[in-house]
Amino acid sequence: MRRYTRTLVAAALAVTVVAGTAGWASGSAQRAVTGPPVGAEAWTAAGLPDPERTSPSEVAAFFHGLSPARQQELLRAHPSVVGNLDGVPPTLRYEANALTLGGQYAGQQVLASDPRGRGQIALVSGDLTTAEHVAVVVPGSDIDAGNIRPLTDMADALRRATDSRTAVIAWAGYTTPVGVGVDAATGDLAEAGAERLARLTDGLAAVGAPAPSLFCHSYGSVVCGLAAHDLKAKDLVVFGSPGMRAANVGELRTSARVWAAKDPSDWIDRVPNVSFAGLGHGADPAEPAFGARRVPADDAQGHNGYFATGTQSLRTFAAIAQGDAR
Known part of the structure; x- marks a missing residue:
C-alpha cells in the first residue's frame, strides 16, 4: 500500500x-553529445595528449611548450581537435574552427564547433x-x-x-x-x-x-x-x-x-x-x-x-x- x-x-x-x-507537447527526447571532439582518435593515435584525460591547464602547458611552427602543424593536421580543446590559446582555436567551418561564420571568432x-x-x-x-x-x-x-x-x-x-x-x-x-x-x-x-x-x-x-x-x-x-x-x-x-x-x-x-x-x-x-x-x-x-x-x-x-x-x-x- x-x-x-x-x-x-x-x-x-x-x-x-x-x-x-x-x-509540453512540443518537447522531444534528445541525446546529449558528450566525449572528446571529432577527430580525437587520429589525434591520440599521433601520440598527442588524450583530450579526455588531459586537463585544460595541462593542455595549455603543452601548447605553450610548442614552437609557433609546430602549433600550426597541429592546427592544420587536426583542426577539429585544436578548435575544441579547452586550454588551447583562443586565437589558435579561432583559426582551427575557421578551417573546419569554411565560409560559415566568416569573420566571427568561433571558440568551439561540434x-x-x-x-x-x-x-x-x-x-x-x-x-x-x-x-x-x-x-x-x-x-x-x-x-x-x-x-x-x-x-x-x-x-x-x-x-x-x-x-x-x-x-x-x-x-x-x-x-x-x-x-x-x-x-x-x-x-x-x-x-x-x-x-x-x-x-x-x-x-x-x-x-x-x-x-x-x-x-x-x-x-x-x-x-x-x-x-x-x-x-x-x-x-x-x-x-x-x-x-x-x-x-x-x-x-x-x-x-x-x-x-x-x-x-x-x-x-x-x-x-x-x-x-x-x-x-x-x-x-x-x-x-x-x-x-x-x-x-x-x-x-x-x-x-x-x-x-x-x-x-x-x-x-x-x-x-x-x-
Whole structure:
C-alpha cells in the first residue's frame, strides 16, 4: 500500500509539472553529445595528449611548450581537435574552427564547433585574454548551431551595455532540450552540459582570461546550478529559471556571487518549483529564501525580455559583468 501511495504521489507530481509547463507537447527526447571532439582518435593515435584525460591547464602547458611552427602543424593536421580543446590559446582555436567551418561564420571568432547531433557552437565578441572582464551567456531550450540568433542577441546586448569593455561568449556548448517536455523537466541534459561548462571555465583560467560572470537563462540555469561547485567564475546570474537543483545558495557550494531575476510576466512562474523522482528543478532562485542577490526585472517582458534595451535587468547585468554591482 505504501509503495502504491508513493507511485500515485510521483504520478501526480509529474502531471503537475507537465500541466504547469506551457508547450509540453512540443518537447522531444534528445541525446546529449558528450566525449572528446571529432577527430580525437587520429589525434591520440599521433601520440598527442588524450583530450579526455588531459586537463585544460595541462593542455595549455603543452601548447605553450610548442614552437609557433609546430602549433600550426597541429592546427592544420587536426583542426577539429585544436578548435575544441579547452586550454588551447583562443586565437589558435579561432583559426582551427575557421578551417573546419569554411565560409560559415566568416569573420566571427568561433571558440568551439561540434557538428554532432543538432550542432554546438561558441562565439566570442572581444579579446578573451586582454579584456578586464569576461561574461558567458548560457542558453536554455531550443538553442543549437542552427538556431543561435536568440543567444547571440543576448550576448550582443550585454556587450553593448558594457560599452564593449567586456568580452562575451555566446555558449551553445551543450545539447539543449527541444521545446518544453520531459528533457526540460529532468536534469540529464543539464548534467552533461555542466561537465562541458566547467571545462570551459577551466580552459579560460588556463589561458589567463579573467574569471567570468555566467548569465544562465531558463534551462541554462539548471546547467549552471549543477556545475556551480566546479566553476571558476566570479558570478552566477540566473534569470527565467525553473530552479537550479539546489534548495538554496549554500547547496550550490560555490564561492561565486549568485544573482537571480524573474519578471512578473515570465511564464516560467507557472512552472511548479518541485523536485521529485527526477522531475522538476527545485526551489525558485528568485525567491528571497533561496539567498541569491536580487536583480530588478519588473520592466522586462516575458521569458526572453531580460536583455531588452533600457531594462533594469540589462543595466544590472552589465554592472555585474563589469564588477560594479554589489
